[in-house]
Amino acid sequence: MRFALFTTNLAGGGAEKALAKIASGLAARGHEVDFIVCEDAGQYPPPAGCRFHVLAARAGHGWLGKRRLAWRLNRVLAANPHDLLVSTLPFADEIAALARAPRHVCRIANTLSAEIARLPAAKAQRRAARYRGLYRTRPLVAVSQGVAADLQAAFGIDAGQISVIANPFDFAAIRALAAEPCPDRPGEAYILHVGRFAAQKRHDLLLAAYARAKLPQLLMLLTPPDAGLTALIARHGLQRRVAIANFQANPYPWMAAAELLVLCSDHEGLPNVLIEALACGTRVVSTDCPSGPREILVGELAQRLVPCDDIEALAAAMQAAVMTPKPDAVAVAAALAPYDAERALDAWENLARSQA
Numbered sequence: 001m002r003f004a005l006f007t008t009n010l011a012g013g014g015a016e017k018a019l020a021k022i023a024s025g026l027a028a029r030g031h032e033v034d035f036i037v038c039e040d041a042g043q044y045p046p047p048a049g050c051r052f053h054v055l056a057a058r059a060g061h062g063w064l065g066k067r068r069l070a071w072r073l074n075r076v077l078a079a080n081p082h083d084l085l086v087s088t089l090p091f092a093d094e095i096a097a098l099a100r101a102p103r104h105v106c107r108i109a110n111t112l113s114a115e116i117a118r119l120p121a122a123k124a125q126r127r128a129a130r131y132r133g134l135y136r137t138r139p140l141v142a143v144s145q146g147v148a149a150d151l152q153a154a155f156g157i158d159a160g161q162i163s164v165i166a167n168p169f170d171f172a173a174i175r176a177l178a179a180e181p182c183p184d185r186p187g188e189a190y191i192l193h194v195g196r197f198a199a200q201k202r203h204d205l206l207l208a209a210y211a212r213a214k215l216p217q218l219l220m221l222l223t224p225p226d227a228g229l230t231a232l233i234a235r236h237g238l239q240r241r242v243a244i245a246n247f248q249a250n251p252y253p254w255m256a257a258a259e260l261l262v263l264c265s266d267h268e269g270l271p272n273v274l275i276e277a278l279a280c281g282t283r284v285v286s287t288d289c290p291s292g293p294r295e296i297l298v299g300e301l302a303q304r305l306v307p308c309d310d311i312e313a314l315a316a317a318m319q320a321a322v323m324t325p326k327p328d329a330v331a332v333a334a335a336l337a338p339y340d341a342e343r344a345l346d347a348w349e350n351l352a353r354s355q356a
Helices: 015-028 063-079 090-100 112-116 121-135 144-153 171-178 201-214 227-235 252-257 272-279 301-302 310-324 329-339 341-355
Strands: 002-007 030-037 050-055 084-089 104-108 138-144 162-164 190-193 218-221 241-245 260-263 284-287
Touching: 002 015, 002 063, 002 090, 002 201, 002 301, 015 084, 015 121, 030 090, 050 063, 050 084, 063 090, 063 241, 084 090, 084 252, 084 341, 090 104, 090 121, 104 121, 112 121, 112 144, 121 144, 121 284, 138 144, 144 162, 171 272, 190 201, 190 252, 201 218, 201 227, 227 241, 252 260, 252 272, 252 341, 260 272, 272 284, 272 329, 284 301, 284 310
Parallel strands: 002 030, 002 084, 030 050, 084 104, 104 138, 138 162, 190 218, 190 260, 218 241, 260 284
Antiparallel strands: none
């Protein structure tokens, strides 16, 4: 079969990373895969085994820029016919919709109503109307049951339009990468947070809880340097206890050596870092945000869920987690089973057959 996978760029977010894994996984199964990005920007390499297409050096986000991208996308698709086009992230979804591409599904990687709730009222209304117009008339793939439920409740999308296909994870590959040398890691114990400096990720909550917990471990942040983040660290007086370790193309050695990985977002879709940290045998603590953490942290692992925006609860959970043994291997295996790459790739193949 022939697949076309389309996103904005390879700038380092979880949605882009997951789409690249889907592409390389399908290519490894012998399918022809075109991986298309709007603009030539990013930190991830193009996925292995795929034809890679860049529509523009820099994507224009205005009315004319979007239509130019749609025209260029059409040219790529006309030269490379496909059985299924998968777009992810709203900007790429909009470009694909403008291109009127056949056999097109939008992969929804975030809980959209939670994203909208953070916006000022007028902007929130416009964003909600945009998403309803974009998504109510086309097939959708949600990355978690929570995302699927949100699409139905918040945007009135029929359940029959929505498939749920989790992100694919090659656990053997993750563990192999985790064993690679990592000379930049600190020589002392540390707690880890992986995620860009953005309001959704709640570095403010993380730093406040870390300061409250008074833990002896360092706090390492895997995110590009940012003046705002540096100022926030200084505001809490944590300059000697918190380090910004930049984006890491291979974060798994950092995860494997961490005492604890913390996810403290206000919303997600299916947080890759929780699954990856568990695969590395690392303790985790997470806010019980929409959506994904509650679906991942099942059984005894659910003890590590805390309410959103609760400094005291997050601090207490971090203190408790570093004092307990690492997660039980049986409990981890049960939690990870739904996210095995082969299961996800089977689902994408079945979806492509259904669109033919």
